[in-house]
Each structure stands twice: as C-alpha cells, then as structure tokens.
Amino acid sequence: MSDTTALKKSETREPLFHIAKRADIVWWKAWLIRLAALAASLIVCAALARALGGIAPLAFFRSMISGAFGTKRRIWKLFYELAILLSISLAVTPAFKMRFWNIGAEGQALIGGLATAACMYYFGGKIPTPLLFVVMIAASILAGMIWAVIPAVFKAFWNTNETLFTLMMNYVAIQLVTFMINFWVTSGSGTLPPMSEYALPTIGSNAWILNIIVIAVLTVAVYIYLRFSKHGYELSVVGESENTALYVGINVKKVIIRTMLLSGALCGVTGLLLVGGTDHTISASTVGGRGFTAIMVSWLGRFNPIFMVLTSFLLAFLGAGANQISNDYKMNGSISDIITAVILFFVIGCEFFIQYRIVLCKNGKEGK
C-alpha cells in the first residue's frame, strides 16, 4: 500500500465494492450458494421462532419436518400438494418461455374445476360412469382452453396487455364459481356437498395417488415438448425476439394462441384432478392461490420442468412444515407466514448472487 494510492482513493471516494454480472457459473457453485441461502434462512427462522414463541431451535426443525413427513398420510399429502402445484406451474411455463405473462392460471384451473363439477352435478347418475368421465375430461380441458385463449387472441391480434387481461379473468372465474354454487345450493350455506359417487376412480389407498401419477406423466411430457419438439423451439424463439421469429418464418400469432391453448388445457386438467380426483366439490378457494404460487415455482425452476419439481417440493414442504409449527405451539397463523416468507426471501434473493458477483475494490485493484 503506497501513500499515493491511498491519497487517490480518498480523493475519488471509490466505493468499497461493485457488482458485476457473472459470465457463467459452474453448476456446483450455484447449488452451493442456494444451499447456503437455505441454511441461512433456516437459522434466521429458528432464531425468529425462538424470539417470538420461545421455541427451541431443535424442536422448531423437528416440528417442521414432522409436519411434512411425520406420517405416511402426511408424506402422501406432501407429494400430492407438490404434484398439484407442479401441474399448474407446468401449465404456465410454456407461456412464460414465450414471454407471455399468463398470471391467470388460478382462473383457468378454477374454470376447469367448475366444468368438472357441472358435469358431475348435471350428468352424474344419468349417463354411464365411463361416459361421464370422458365428458368430465373433455369439458374441463375445453373450459381451461377457452379461459386461456381469450386473452391470447386479444394479445395476438390487438396486442392487449396479457398480464392485466389474464389477471382479470381470474376474478371472473372466481365470481362465476360463487354464482354457480349459489345457483345450485339454495339453502344459503354457500357450500356444495361433495358428489363422491361420481368421482374419478381411486388408485391404491388414497385419492391422491391418481393425481400424482397423472401429473408425473404430464411433467415428462411437458419437458419433452419444451426441449425436443418443434413447437417448443418456436415458442422460445418468439420469447427471445418476435422479430427473429418473424424473420425465420414463424407465425407469431399462431404460436401465441397455440401455446396458450396448451397452457389452458393443462390448467383445465389440474381443475379436473382437484374437483374430480380429490375434492369432489368446488368452492372459490379450490385452487387456493396455487395459480399465483405457480408463477414463482416456474421462475425459480428457470422454466425447466425437472427443476420445477424441486421448487414445488420446497413450497409444499414449507406449507406443511410452517403450518405444523403454528399448530404444535398453538400460535397464530402469522408465524407460518413469517417462516415461509423468510425462507422464500433468502431462496429468491440468492439467485441474485448466482447471476451477479460482488467485487471488492481494494486499493484500486479488483479483488475476488
């Protein structure tokens, strides 16, 4: 350290560090950063739980893990929650890859569920069960597609803002469900009794297994579609640059509409699985905000269905684990929200450190 550089530094008041974009990061380094963020977040959460509820750190982790894995039923339920969240995330991913901000998955899945419930309500017991299943599947997929294609057509032909459009369609779907329930149920109880006799068949010991299997197949299918099919290539070109797409002769309007039809169809299937597979009834909260959580799953998973399995797992685990803590210690539900929020903050925040690096400025020289 020479006197001249020290003098120069004090004159120009150079900052202590600056941020530089990483050219490329080795996969294991990226995962180390993620793991470190997760560890740090858990430590912060344990400290918070200690401060707010006097929960010992070890008991905190035990409670969280028991909430997710404590019994065979809880494990199944965890994988079921993972599957449903993944299913909606798969649905929004092709649209996101195309840079079409479909935040209407909640409504698209809900309307698929409503179509399923309507079929069960009107045709249940009146047509043979196998035929009913065919009608349910067709109706739910169609309903999801209609809900998704309306904003797509407007975007493709008149360049309307798809973010607002798809968001508004959610509220239309939610109100429609509330309206239909009040139409079907005249007692004013506001709940439609389960129509379990017309539900999709159960595989094995519980109603969750069928959904898990269907969604596992869909995950592989979407992965192949995005990675290896011509459609998948076309939609990512449209996402990268519409002009390039036009130049190479891709029909952009067609790709937008086609991709959203697929997005809607997948949401419709999710609605079918939720209503026909497990719930056997519908309410405005059947999808339960998963349509919005799916956006995070898809982004965190970098639009890769395989990574999305991991991010869905993380969110499903957090949901079950954080709730268990509030129940075990008879604490207000806010504690589970706080825990979930802290962990997500770290996990999302660490992506910054994967994209960028902090360069310390030492005596005018850049250090690593």
Added chain:
Amino acid sequence: MLKKVLSTVLALATVLTLCFAFASCNNTETPAGTDTKDPAQSGTEATPSGKTVKVGFIFLHDDTSTYDKNFMNGAKEAQQALGLADDQIIFKYPVEEGKGCYDAAADLVDQGCNIVFADSFGHEEWMIKAAKEFTDVQFCHATGVKAHTEKLANYHNAFASIYEGRYLAGIAAGLKLNEMIAAGKFKAEEAVIGYVGAFPYAEVVSGYTSFFLGARSVCPTATMLVDFTNSWYSVDAERDVAETLISKGAKLISQHADSMGAPSVCEQKNVPNVFYNGDTMSTCPNTYLIASRINWAPYFEYMINCVKEGKAIDTDWTGTIATGSVVVEVLNEKVAAAGTKEALEKATADLKAGTLHVFDTKTFTVDGKEVTSYLADVDDYGDFKGETEVIKDGYFHESEYRSAPYFDLRIDGITDLSKQ
C-alpha cells in the same frame, strides 16, 4: 476471497445437514410419527378414571377470528378443568370447509386422537366421511344438523341455546334505546336496530329474531334492519354493512359475523354496539354495550368425560344457561342504561325457571297474524321441506328436536334489506 466464501458456505451446509439429520432422528422416535392408529401409543398417561384421552380440534381459522378463538379458549378451559397434559389436546388450523377437513381429521386419528372435534358448519360432510371410516374414534361437530338423521354411533352434533343469550343482550339494547329516546336523541318510532348477519341461515335468523324480541320486550317501538355479508369473516364487508345500516337510520348495531368490522365502525361513529363471541370492552370502550357468547368448555368437558368413562355421547347436545354454555359477557356500565343489570338478572331467572320463553308466539306476528302451527326443517335431507311441528304450548321449541337452530320465521318488525 473465494476460498473464504467457499469454506463458510461449506461450514453452513454441514451445520444444516447435521440439523436435519438430528431432527429427523428425533422425529422417528416420536410415536406420533408412526402410522398406527392405536391411541395407547400416543405417549400420554392414562387417567385414573379409565381410558386415555387425546382430543383433536379442527378450527376454520386461527385465533384472529373471534368465532374460532372462542372455541380455542373453551378447549383450553376444558383442558385445565380436567387436568389434561398439553399433548392430549391437539389443534389444527386453518382447516378449510372441504376435503381438507377430512384430511385434518384423518391426521388427528393418525396422531392417536380418540375424539375429533370440528367447529364449522361446512366441516360436517367431511366429518361424517371420517366418522364412517374411523369407527373407533368419536367425532363431535358444532353447529351441524345431520347427526340425528345419519344415525352413526360415533358422530355427534352440539350447539347451545344461544337465542336465550341474545334475548338477554337484546334487553340491554332495548333499555339503551329507551334511554336515548328519553334523552331526546331521537323519537320513539325512530328506534331502529341494525343487524349485520353473515348468511340468511336459520342460525342467523334465530339469532337476530331473539335479539329483536329481547329489545322489543322493553322498547315496544323498536324495529330492525338486517343485511348480510354472505361470509362468516370479512372485515370489509361487515364494516360496509354496518355503515349502510347506520346511514339508513340504525341507532344501535349488533352482528352475527366473526370479525371486528362492525364494532370498529360503531366506535368511530359513536353508535352503541352489542357484540357476539367475546367482548370488545378494551378495543371499543365507548360503544361496547354487552355481548352474548357460547361457552364451549362445558361441552368439551362432557364429551371428554364420556370417552373417559366409556359412555355414549349424546347425538344432539344443546347447552343452556343452566349448563353454563350460554354466557352474557360483562356489561359496560359506562354505556348501559340504568337498571340494566337488574332487568337482566330477572330475565335470566325467568328463563332458567322456564316461565319465560324467548319465542313466545304471543310476542310476535308473521304477516300480521299470530303463528299457531309451523313445520320446521329439522331433518336435513336437502329437500328444504319442514316436517316437524315445533309450536307447542304457546311457544316455538327452538333447539329441542336437534341442537342446531331451525327458527327461520321472518317476523313483522324486521326488514331484510337483502330482499329489497
């Protein structure tokens, strides 16, 4: 630098792995983590009187909802009264009114509970589903209507004659109106009560009618405006309805919905408020008048004792003032009219003695006529047709043929704004 970061990261990762490993080790040792349904494995000590009890509670919301908080307090009170350990009382919330309720019930059975209780009307179908599957576990459900027609040995309904509590609260409200009339704040014929209802169910109709009859028993010119939020818990909707009612001339507000929406509006606008399921003395000291509440502790003690002693739980259990289930909360002397305390004491004694009936057919008319016969929809088969004669000996027999209310007559003097 990189080395430093790497080593910190690795150290953190190791700590994390250890944490997880340790936690999961411990976890496998807890019997609750196993998949067996044997209550003997629950790890709790057997009570000297007999069977080990472990009670699982399913609540719709957490304790920010006054409705659910009231149940939670009842559970804690019963736990203390019976000297149960903390791990004999398991809470689960928030539990939706859907398949999630069945999942929660099954999870409680997995944890070794031999009684599962649920607190919300919409939980019923799913509790019945669970009751059919886990026949050696008792399922108790508040506000439900199907136990007496389902005829399952292990499924039970419970409620309380809260209409008596609301009638008493109504007396306090009527006296307050009288006081305001006497002070010249408004004319006798302007004594309008506003009521914020959740849904137009029998439970709510029974509630506002008994409140109104209580008020009119002391303030004969009182009338009532009712409107509904179509939700059990919505701060905004309850606030909006309360504001509308006040703007339409309501001089006093009461509600049957679970948030602080209506009382907070009343405190802002200085309108007396009659609360439900707790008291708002501390948050609304200038307008809180009185409140009625169902105390669930007596029922919880009853159902736990039944299981301990191996006795059958009543299919329908209706708590009363006498059982301590119907409670009138602390009266705000600052707001209440003079003589309220004495009037309440007298009415309470009359209700207990059976000389006073809330739904005395001489005290109200429907379409200008006295009601002499009414078939209520007690058996809920989804047909919405009345089949049980409920008017005998000159009064409407509420909560006698099943625990949940079925009074759904729309009496004169009450205007339903949702029907206009």
